[in-house]
Amino acid sequence: MDTRPVLVCTQDEDATADLVIAELNRRRVPILRFDPGRDFPAPVVLAARIESAGTSRTKSGGGWDGKLTAGARTADLSAVRALYHRRPSPYPTESGEQTARFAAQENRRGLGGVLGALPGCLYLSHPQAIARAEYKPAQLGAATRVGLTVPATLITNDPGEAKRFCAEQPTIYKPLHAGAYAVGGEPAGIWAAPVEAGEIDGAVSHGAHLFQAQVPKVADVRAVVVGGQVFSAFIIAPPGVVDWRADYQSLTYEPVACPEETRGALARFLADFELNFGAFDFAVTADGAWWFLECNPNGQWAWLEEAAGLPITQAIADLLESGANRHE
Structure with missing residues (x-):
């Protein structure tokens, strides 16, 4: 033993x-x-x-x-x-x-x-690798290098640049870090939300903001990668919901096979950051294209395992029990 x-x-x-x-x-x-x-x-x-x-x-x-x-x-x-x-x-x-x-x-x-x-x-994964992979600019750069499709993205504190970007295409704003936030003393989330050029003002100059072209999605996908295994599911939200995390009670789920080309890109992405785990979010368009949005290097998965019937617990236990490190 x-x-x-x-x-x-x-x-x-x-x-x-x-x-x-x-x-x-x-x-x-x-x-x-x-x-x-x-x-x-x-x-x-x-x-x-x-x-x-x-x-x-x-x-x-x-x-x-x-x-x-x-x-x-x-x-x-x-x-x-x-x-x-x-x-x-x-x-x-x-x-x-x-x-x-x-x-x-x-x-x-x-x-x-x-x-x-x-x-x-x-x-x-290694704590330092997780910390490095939590930076969205690093994620987006790596995603483009490994062949994932990434929406046009602007990170800026220049109101003029932000206004021009929003005028070029439908745009969403999303936080660069999903940290703790409270409104009136109650926990709250800052979700991705549409923003128009007319809404941009001087407040943008107070800090870094991430603006991204809005993908005309028909569904979302969360793909959980454990070692060399990929577990993915469609996340279907009501029409008009931009960020599915804002309306968990209305979501439905369906397991889906990860396209082979995307599977290979996910493996290269994790290898780039020396990670053994990643929870990837994609927007899926009507033509079946998967658009990379982000990767949480220590993301949640238990609710998805139950909802979509994905054996993620077993895969994580297998990897921990084996102790075989593919990055050696």
């Missing part, structure tokens, strides 16, 4: 991670779950060391050795088969009193640095 553990880094309440953990438990795969941003330096305890090559302490393959303990469970850092970087809490804000700032910086770089440098470990 393979006793190498899988580390799961996520928040205490993460129903999506729970599905994967339950499947790994069913397979008797050892798991150590913790939230680096909240559980360190207590109750998580780290004792990591690295030795010069050739010393009696050096294990085969070298690299970091030692222990990571969370509660009653301990993982050998030199024998971690996979790390599932799901949705951990951010490390504490590096602000306030000087000593607290220093400690926060050391915790993030110490624990986070060791977790990102485990020898022979499969990352789903």
Whole structure:
């Protein structure tokens, strides 16, 4: 029996991670779950060391050795088969009193640095790769390089440029980052929405804005890629809905095969960012063309698995259990 553990880094309440953990438990795969941003330096305890090559302490393959303990469970850092970087809490804000700032910086770089440098470990996906892939300009550039069809896009803080772009074609505005936002103290989302040239004013100069040609879509697709497997489904919203995330209750779903050409482009996209997972969103036009909109390198998928009957939990568990890293 393979006793190498899988580390799961996520928040205490993460129903999506729970599905994967339950499947790994069913397979008797050892798991150590913790939230680096909240559980360190207590109750998580780290004792990591690295030795010069050739010393009696050096294990085969070298690299970091030692222990990571969370509660009653301990993982050998030199024998971690996979790390599932799901949705951990951010490390504490590096602000306030000087000593607290220093400690926060050391915790993030110490624990986070060791977790990102485990020898022979499969990352789903590596935290630094996820962070790099979250930038929409990088995504759009990579999408064009790998052969995906991308709508005309403008990122600007120039009201004149924005007005001209919106006058050239039907246009939508979308945020560059889907961060936390509240209206009247209540959580709210900033969805993609149509914008016309006459609506553009000097407020655009206050920051970067992303404007994109509106695709005349008949449906959306979310394609979830796990290692080399692609699971995709049509997402059908009521007429007139631009951003399906704004109206979950009215959506219907239908599994769909990913076109072979698109499948190859998705693999190249993930390889470009050194990712083992990606949740891709496409707009589909009446002629069957798939237009790339974005990729969430750590996107949600559990609701889609249930709605469209896609075995994503099993695929993620397979990858974590195998520990085989295709980017080696």
